[in-house]
Amino acid sequence: MIAEKMKGMVANSSAIRAMFEEGNRLAGIYGAENVYDFSLGNPNIPAPKSVKEAMISILNEEDPITVHGYTNSNAGYADVRKAVAENLNKRFQTNFTGNNIIMTVGAAGGLNVILKTLLNPGDEVIVFAPYFGEYRSYVSNFDGVLVEISPDTETFQPKMEEFEQKITAKTKAVIVNNPNNPTGVVYSEETIKRLAAVMEQKQKEFGTDIYLISDEPYRELVYGNVEVPFLTKYYDNTVIGYSFSKSLSLPGERIGYLVIPDEAKDSADILSAANVANRILGFVNAPTLQQKAVARCLDEKADIAFYDRNREALYNGLLEAGFSCIKPQGAFYLFVKAPTEDEKEFCGRAKNYNILMVPGSSFGCPGFVRLAYCVSHETILRSLPKFKELAKEYGL
Amino acid sequence: MIAEKMKGMVANSSAIRAMFEEGNRLAGIYGAENVYDFSLGNPNIPAPKSVKEAMISILNEEDPITVHGYTNSNAGYADVRKAVAENLNKRFQTNFTGNNIIMTVGAAGGLNVILKTLLNPGDEVIVFAPYFGEYRSYVSNFDGVLVEISPDTETFQPKMEEFEQKITAKTKAVIVNNPNNPTGVVYSEETIKRLAAVMEQKQKEFGTDIYLISDEPYRELVYGNVEVPFLTKYYDNTVIGYSFSKSLSLPGERIGYLVIPDEAKDSADILSAANVANRILGFVNAPTLQQKAVARCLDEKADIAFYDRNREALYNGLLEAGFSCIKPQGAFYLFVKAPTEDEKEFCGRAKNYNILMVPGSSFGCPGFVRLAYCVSHETILRSLPKFKELAKEYGL
Numbered sequence: 001m002i003a004e005k006m007k008g009m010v011a012n013s014s015a016i017r018a019m020f021e022e023g024n025r026l027a028g029i030y031g032a033e034n035v036y037d038f039s040l041g042n043p044n045i046p047a048p049k050s051v052k053e054a055m056i057s058i059l060n061e062e063d064p065i066t067v068h069g070y071t072n073s074n075a076g077y078a079d080v081r082k083a084v085a086e087n088l089n090k091r092f093q094t095n096f097t098g099n100n101i102i103m104t105v106g107a108a109g110g111l112n113v114i115l116k117t118l119l120n121p122g123d124e125v126i127v128f129a130p131y132f133g134e135y136r137s138y139v140s141n142f143d144g145v146l147v148e149i150s151p152d153t154e155t156f157q158p159k160m161e162e163f164e165q166k167i168t169a170k171t172k173a174v175i176v177n178n179p180n181n182p183t184g185v186v187y188s189e190e191t192i193k194r195l196a197a198v199m200e201q202k203q204k205e206f207g208t209d210i211y212l213i214s215d216e217p218y219r220e221l222v223y224g225n226v227e228v229p230f231l232t233k234y235y236d237n238t239v240i241g242y243s244f245s246k247s248l249s250l251p252g253e254r255i256g257y258l259v260i261p262d263e264a265k266d267s268a269d270i271l272s273a274a275n276v277a278n279r280i281l282g283f284v285n286a287p288t289l290q291q292k293a294v295a296r297c298l299d300e301k302a303d304i305a306f307y308d309r310n311r312e313a314l315y316n317g318l319l320e321a322g323f324s325c326i327k328p329q330g331a332f333y334l335f336v337k338a339p340t341e342d343e344k345e346f347c348g349r350a351k352n353y354n355i356l357m358v359p360g361s362s363f364g365c366p367g368f369v370r371l372a373y374c375v376s377h378e379t380i381l382r383s384l385p386k387f388k389e390l391a392k393e394y395g396l
Numbered sequence: 397m398i399a400e401k402m403k404g405m406v407a408n409s410s411a412i413r414a415m416f417e418e419g420n421r422l423a424g425i426y427g428a429e430n431v432y433d434f435s436l437g438n439p440n441i442p443a444p445k446s447v448k449e450a451m452i453s454i455l456n457e458e459d460p461i462t463v464h465g466y467t468n469s470n471a472g473y474a475d476v477r478k479a480v481a482e483n484l485n486k487r488f489q490t491n492f493t494g495n496n497i498i499m500t501v502g503a504a505g506g507l508n509v510i511l512k513t514l515l516n517p518g519d520e521v522i523v524f525a526p527y528f529g530e531y532r533s534y535v536s537n538f539d540g541v542l543v544e545i546s547p548d549t550e551t552f553q554p555k556m557e558e559f560e561q562k563i564t565a566k567t568k569a570v571i572v573n574n575p576n577n578p579t580g581v582v583y584s585e586e587t588i589k590r591l592a593a594v595m596e597q598k599q600k601e602f603g604t605d606i607y608l609i610s611d612e613p614y615r616e617l618v619y620g621n622v623e624v625p626f627l628t629k630y631y632d633n634t635v636i637g638y639s640f641s642k643s644l645s646l647p648g649e650r651i652g653y654l655v656i657p658d659e660a661k662d663s664a665d666i667l668s669a670a671n672v673a674n675r676i677l678g679f680v681n682a683p684t685l686q687q688k689a690v691a692r693c694l695d696e697k698a699d700i701a702f703y704d705r706n707r708e709a710l711y712n713g714l715l716e717a718g719f720s721c722i723k724p725q726g727a728f729y730l731f732v733k734a735p736t737e738d739e740k741e742f743c744g745r746a747k748n749y750n751i752l753m754v755p756g757s758s759f760g761c762p763g764f765v766r767l768a769y770c771v772s773h774e775t776i777l778r779s780l781p782k783f784k785e786l787a788k789e790y791g792l
Contacts, residue, residue: 001605002669003516003538010665014670020468046460054451064442068646084530105501105650105679112678116537121698137676141512142399153516155596209397249580250464252684254501254650266397269406273398276409280533282508283501286650289451 036383038371039356047249054296074279076103080295087298092230103286105254107243116277119144128158156185167202173211179218182370183335184328196235209265218302219329220247226329236263254289299310307371310373317384322396332374339394352388423674432779434767436750441741450692466533470675472499476691483694488626499682501650503639512673514539519568526552526761563598564723575614578766580724588601592631605661608634611764613729622725628722651686713780718792727769735790749782
């Protein structure tokens, strides 16, 4: 009895579910400490202490009718939106006001809101492989057509020529994810400038508006001195989707925001429509206690040093074992080249060593696997000898 | 540049926005205490103290990585789902397990999840006027066709004959809202039995499955000894959408659940698909701290006596002024007959007395207006002389 559109999605989801259950099964047999589950992007460092303190102080000190009530606007509390705008202005020399901000149910909620706002059935949305597989579903929710740009498996920066060729009069949006899930690569300023130039030129050529949707849940998770360009400064028709899931380790609380700058074409209409979309998609407003909590913690972030230590240990260990992968500059993923063409076979064989990874096909990039290193450091250290054994099977 | 489908919705939403701004404008001129804003269903009694205590204790005592993390299943924490199921079993002599429960982003989130799960484009969804206007948008989100049953303006119970006539082979679902927004009427056990019998008979006639979706955010808000029938006991293909928004005064926190009983046809498939829908619509999971908090407060509810006092005062006051309306048995709305055919004219004239109400057209029932009495008791008392003056204008 379920909707036709859901059937394929359920089958696909069962595969993820099966992997999760496999992890539980293995943990039951070998003990949880001997299972190396790199499949999930669920942060394993706690939210900063200030987040808990903010929540408790709000609960103790503010009026519960306001704290837990519907917000006057579906976009969220005016003071929270203002605080977010001012924090962005301070950090990125932008000129937003609270009116440019819509608080959302995480970045996933925000992306659905902006796609509902923009897409007519048949509109094309371009993504650069490898890309977060959920974009397929989000675009499909509104009967958009996903157009993939094939991966540059050397640099994992977008392939500009193919991008130029695949933009059509029907292209309504381009989604980028920076830093990138699943590669951990950060699109450089040079990449962004070229991307913007291509889009400007195509807008002129087709007489259309093409929105650049930047999905940024990993913005704060960068290592060393890497800079993540702030895209509204490079291209007017930019919409940013942000989440506090990773920066404050609050993924389950579903709190993030959209930035819709005044420079975007028809900005006022888009803001009104996004407000309505937030309501009618059933979000209504972002969870209110969490809105107030994050507004007090805009300069906080989770302990990046923890992820960095994992990154170094896993990256070096994998290289030592003979695998090859690009060194991530951000996020908490490693995208490893499978030592055989069929990366699903590789994932299957890794399971014999209690290693769980996600096939690159899920990200539009077969031949690779994703490892999420948001696990305990001990898990990484204990997994390394297993990776060595696995590598030997492939003669690495 | 916004999507065609959004354009009408934005226009409609602007009307609500305009009303809200009118309230602010009037408050600016006359003082907030002299504006009688009955337009919003935003509870004005605080969450029970135990809810705050539960949140603080969870924050202080539980592991933040778990409290704020993604839940293993998109349906929510297993222990929370089990607690909800057991609480329902205790109260309604049902036999649910945690597997029958999906925690959702309020009832609005839950309704979108179940409609995404069930509807193919063109599928018909029946609603009984007057009905919560958002159903239009929710059904439209998945390209369903809303079919209205005209109101019985004497009893506001569903018109059974028209219902029977309007069920077709394309009818996929029927939505009821009990207690009802905007009338406050509770559909009686007799109504429910007749409704179920009609649906059983039509399922046989067409060889189809027709799901009864029961939207129950007001379940706990009933006055006196009124019983709200628990619909899974009357009809197998029932799905319940619940919200803690009103029962625990937590509307902004976006926490509720779906009940999908084993008796429903293809129950296992529907549960899997609803899980996936929860994820891909961008909810991902219901906010996690709130899941844990409500699980500790399943036997609590907001102070109904407060609403009851408002109900009596406003109902009696309106009758005394010469208006007529059905006495609500639940929720916090009064649905008043407009003294003129064009209820929008009536709403407009009420504004001259600083009284804000919502036209019945928004609920598919012109000629009536909705008053939300979830306001302070003083607002009600102060509004009564104004209603008397307003009534006089119409010669009541």
